[in-house]
Amino acid sequence: MSGSPALSYFVRRLSQAVLVMFVVVLGNFLLIQLAPGDLVDVLGGTTDLSPEQALALRQRYGLDQPLWMQFLHYAGNLLHFDLGFSPRQGAPVVNVLLERLPTTLALVFLSLFLSVAIGTAVGVLAARRAGTLADFGLSLVVLLFYATPSFIIALLLILGFSVYLPWLPSAGLSTPGMDLEGFAKLSDIGRHFILPVIALSTFYTAIYGRLSRAAMLEVLSQDFIRTARAKGVPERGLLWRHALRNALMPIVTMAGLQVSSLLGGAVLIETVFGLPGIGRTAFDAVMERDTNMLLGVLFMSSLGVVCVNLLVDLLYRLVDPRVELA
């Protein structure tokens, strides 16, 4: 084998990724076929199509072809990075994705950031005061967040901060019809994101809280901490520099794994807050049997998850230099 280990590592991961994506596309293609009814059935149910119109539409979208032909056609287009046309959206799938991806990415990554930051801080504080009333209180709150479904939290937030205290908007990406520009527009969009991000991050905050508390407790009981303390390292530096850095590994692992589950959570949050993101688009695509749109979303998100996992592997090295890419 020639080349650096890092290069061969990337080549291997890349070929794994291609395989994963192929399985994702094939699996989902077959799964959506299992659902009875096709696009034209749904369309006909809402718009009273005549049998001739239904037939014409099936021909237009290739739904009259045998299944394996449909798949080969789709896979062939995919090799040219053509995700096809979404009949329900009336636009190429890639356009819809590009239009909606930023919303979901903003939602998911802001939530991820918020939940890791707050969760870790809460975990560290609880571990620091393990066994005290403060620890008990924090753990109780964390458990509550852990146990409450995010859509309930979402509705409670809307009731609290948009109905009773009319501070924040409860739906959409922006206030339409206001013709805002520049900073005013940005702050309007920001205000629309506050409640959804909080709602999506509570559950994950709870997870990181519990995880970091446990990891910190374990690290804090290790010998090197006792040594550092004996050396006279101040307590604050000890906690955040020596202990936390070593407790970060499980948190980073978890964060990497959870990007994909955050996407799932985004479906609910986007529904409650009426955000036009790709989670919601995927859900609608299933209901409307819009195969191209659904496969496009799944293709894109599996691509995202594969990339994030690569990123996590790199982060491991950063957090713990002993880890090698192999």
Add this chain to the structure above:
Amino acid sequence: MSSFGLNRRHLLLAGAAMSLDMTLPAALRAAPRRGGILTAVLWPAPQTLTAAATTAGTEMLVSAKIFDGLCGYDFDMRPQPLLAESWDISADGLRMRFNLRKGVRWHDGTPFTSKDVAFSLLKVWKVLHGRGRSTFADVTEVQTPDDTTAVFVLKRPAPAIMKALFSAESQILPAHLYDGTDILQNPFNLKPVGTGPYKFVSFERGDNLVLARNEDYWDKELPYVDRFVFRFVPDAATRAAMLESSQAQIVPNGLLNAPDITRLGKLPDIELESRGYEHSCGMQLMDFNLDNPHLANLKVRQALAHAIDRNWILRNVWSNFGKAATGPIHVKQTDFYTTEGVPAYPYDIKKAEALLDEAGFKRGAGGVRFTITIDPLPYGDEPLRAAEYIREQCRRIGIAMTVRTQDFGAFVKRVYTDRDFDINIVSASTTADPTIGVQRFYWSKNFIKGVAFSNGSHYANPEVDALLEAAQTELDASKRRDLFVRFQRIAMADLPSLPLVFNDRVTVTRKTLRDHTVGGVGPFDSQSKAWLAA
């Protein structure tokens, strides 16, 4: 009447107060105020912004603001002048002449002419529109002797046409932008050019649609609001919150959960309006699949009708918004509705049991006579709740019923393509005219596999076919009523379907929004007269 709860009474009072307001001399009524942004919340999000070729609800509602129709309608669904200033129909009903308003321009400045009407009818409504295909089936030609005259030439009279000329139902497209193009794929479907009081500004797919006041509207007074904004919000609880927190002023079309409507109706700043749906006449209907050997037996269908308390369903499932159904024609289709001589099937469990015994289906092992399935339409929660009630009632009379759930696509395929069902519950919009909205469920020629919401029970009665076909072309109002009266009697005697509930849809608004419902088309007309009080 005793079944009417508090909420219902509240609604009626609100309605009474409203109509009182309408009858006051114009000078005594508050003068409409110009300006403001009117925000409506809807769901689902529209796929296209014209309704000329679709019967989907949101599309109809939003596009009617951008496009005017030939006629408007009052609360009795009598046509009123709009783009057509007047009309006359020949004595034999074969020529319908419309005199169009002069000086009307499309939003791009091109004059609106009779050519646009001819194009829309012949190339769009008659070909691509789900109901238009039957409404305008007998129109063979549209003559355009000059720019402001359009004459429909028919091979048979079609009285139902005069109930279908509002914009949401029969939308006039600009021929200069659509003729010779693929209408379903035309780019102007997403940046519409209409003649209506509001002009297209922007459309964020799946999120919002912004319209602005048309400064060149033919009625210089109208519209009053500067902007008309539509937000598309999937969650019903969020929609309620938006109205409650003044982020929106109107949620039309019953798009809130019934308990939320009841709750909001009690708030001081919010009011309910149940008028404005006379054009759609929504109802719930239970089809018996007559190809099922048990259900083919009339006594079994009669037993089921006696075992199901329609008033219970109305009260507990539809929160009293509507009336218990008595027959296939909606109570708000006042020209045709009757209960006289129509078999009624009052709630009577004992009678139901006796009928099943007579039919020869004795209780067997475990007290079960036979088993059967029910498939409620997955459109809102209510049909499922009704199906659960019906299952319990069936258990009481010895029929073991399974409730099946599926999503919309699977339901349509199961019932109308595969016909793999025993009983279903469908929500139907029966429109202002039974020829358009009711005939499709009972006419044997409309038993077409693969067509959703066609004749689902597979009912075929030559006498009913003859009545329905005669009513299609009967011009004499009282003779036409008589045909439908006879139809209602036979339909309820044969009982291929059991109508459950005549729905009242409700518009929920903030009280600052005035004159949002001025006729039977309600929120589905242009709402050009709507205004926001300070």
